[in-house]
Amino acid sequence: MVIILKMTTACNGTCVYCSAYKEKPQHLSVEVARRVLGLAAEYLRADRRGHVNLILHGGEPLILSRRFYATFDKLMDEQLGALRPRLNVAMQSNLTLLTPAKAAALGPVLTRPIGTSYDLYPEVRSIRGNRSLDERWYRAMHVAREANIDTGVVYVVHRKAVRDTEKVWTFFRNHPDISSVRFNPLYAEGRGKCDEVADLIITAEQWGEFLIRGWRMYELDGFRPSFAPFSEFFAAHIRREPRRMSCAHKGRCHDTHLGIDPDGSIYNCGRWSDTQELCYGTVFDLGIEEIEQSPVRRKLGERQKVLSEGPCKDCQWWAYCHGGCPNDAYLEHGTVDAPTRWCAGTLAFFEQCLRPLGDPIGRGSRDR
Numbered sequence: 001m002v003i004i005l006k007m008t009t010a011c012n013g014t015c016v017y018c019s020a021y022k023e024k025p026q027h028l029s030v031e032v033a034r035r036v037l038g039l040a041a042e043y044l045r046a047d048r049r050g051h052v053n054l055i056l057h058g059g060e061p062l063i064l065s066r067r068f069y070a071t072f073d074k075l076m077d078e079q080l081g082a083l084r085p086r087l088n089v090a091m092q093s094n095l096t097l098l099t100p101a102k103a104a105a106l107g108p109v110l111t112r113p114i115g116t117s118y119d120l121y122p123e124v125r126s127i128r129g130n131r132s133l134d135e136r137w138y139r140a141m142h143v144a145r146e147a148n149i150d151t152g153v154v155y156v157v158h159r160k161a162v163r164d165t166e167k168v169w170t171f172f173r174n175h176p177d178i179s180s181v182r183f184n185p186l187y188a189e190g191r192g193k194c195d196e197v198a199d200l201i202i203t204a205e206q207w208g209e210f211l212i213r214g215w216r217m218y219e220l221d222g223f224r225p226s227f228a229p230f231s232e233f234f235a236a237h238i239r240r241e242p243r244r245m246s247c248a249h250k251g252r253c254h255d256t257h258l259g260i261d262p263d264g265s266i267y268n269c270g271r272w273s274d275t276q277e278l279c280y281g282t283v284f285d286l287g288i289e290e291i292e293q294s295p296v297r298r299k300l301g302e303r304q305k306v307l308s309e310g311p312c313k314d315c316q317w318w319a320y321c322h323g324g325c326p327n328d329a330y331l332e333h334g335t336v337d338a339p340t341r342w343c344a345g346t347l348a349f350f351e352q353c354l355r356p357l358g359d360p361i362g363r364g365s366r367d368r
């Protein structure tokens with residue numbers, strides 16, 4: 001189970017396409033945090049071999065104080081007790097507010113890396129205040145290293161990045177502090193729906209172009225960089241290990257993911273919380289069993305049957321895609337019962353880059 005917990009909707013960033021932007025910021029309360037950790041414990045008690053991967057998300061989670069994270073640490077003990085080793089905790093952050101003191105407070109809480117977002121284009125991604133994103137980010141990366149906190153990068157692919165695919169790739173591949181990157185396509189949510197961002201939004205074909213040009217770089221680099229989704233498609237196609245793919249390609253996030261807002265509202269993941277659609281209820285009303293039985297979860301679960309018998313019926317790449325992310329489908333088509341917005345570009349990538357290396361694995365292959 002993966003729980004994406006929105007610690008706050010406030011942020012010190014000024015990313016022009018922010019999908020999580022809210023007019024009135026909200027912070028997680030101790031009461032909601034206690035209940036979320038209680039749900040994690042309930043899940044672990046019911047599934048003796050399972051794990052919960054908790055991702056502290058936002059907004060910008062490092063806006064919350066050291067004192068809050070010290071309290072969060074105590075709540076983890078209080079709610080999980082002996083189950084705590086089965087709770088993995090990661091964070092998604094722009095990192096710029098990481099100080100040595102905050103890193104010390106986070107040390108006992110985090111068991112997994114901080115995924116940090118970064119961009120080469122300051123006009124796209126920046127932070128408030130007098131210091132530049134670069135200055136604050138490099139200093140924070142140093143703090144993370146000193147505190148033995150691992151980091152990975154999440155990169156949002158916009159139109160400039162598609163144009164400069166090779167430059168973006170080379171920047172990350174040669175960066176001494178970065179060992180893993182996840183490239184995600186920019187989509188129109190939150191501030192990303194504004195007219196000013198229209199020039200950055202990419203089409204399915206442009207996402208395909210990025211994947212194809214990125215794959216050429218990946219080939220030149222001997223398939224070595226830990227750059228997703230390239231490394232995931234390599235594992236699926238060459239090693240026949242599709243289980244390593246992300247939620248967007250596995251087709252089962254209705255079973256594996258939850259997103260929780262600072263006020264305790266439950267969604268299928270952080271993206272649905274940004275969209276504010278398909279709310280399950282709140283952490284104060286629902287237990288794990290009710291969440292699993294929720295009509296929202298059932299509706300999302302039916303999507304696989306609808307797509308595999310309908311629009312994706314003849315797709316040879318089903319095992320690598322499963323129709324893609326339901327939120328992408330919803331933002332594009334107003335329904336989850338449609339293929340992802342990225343279908344055409346992803347198909348072009350599959351055919352041009354993966355097909356020459358072998359036929360796709362069969363529809364039923366579920367190396368999970």
Ligand code: SF4
Nearest residue numbers: 247248253257269325
């Ligand atoms: S809705 Fe999309 S982003 Fe959210 S868990 Fe499902 S596949 Fe992942």
Ligand code: SF4
Nearest residue numbers: 312315321323339343
């Ligand atoms: S590539 Fe397109 S047709 Fe094939 S499974 Fe994905 S969404 Fe469906």
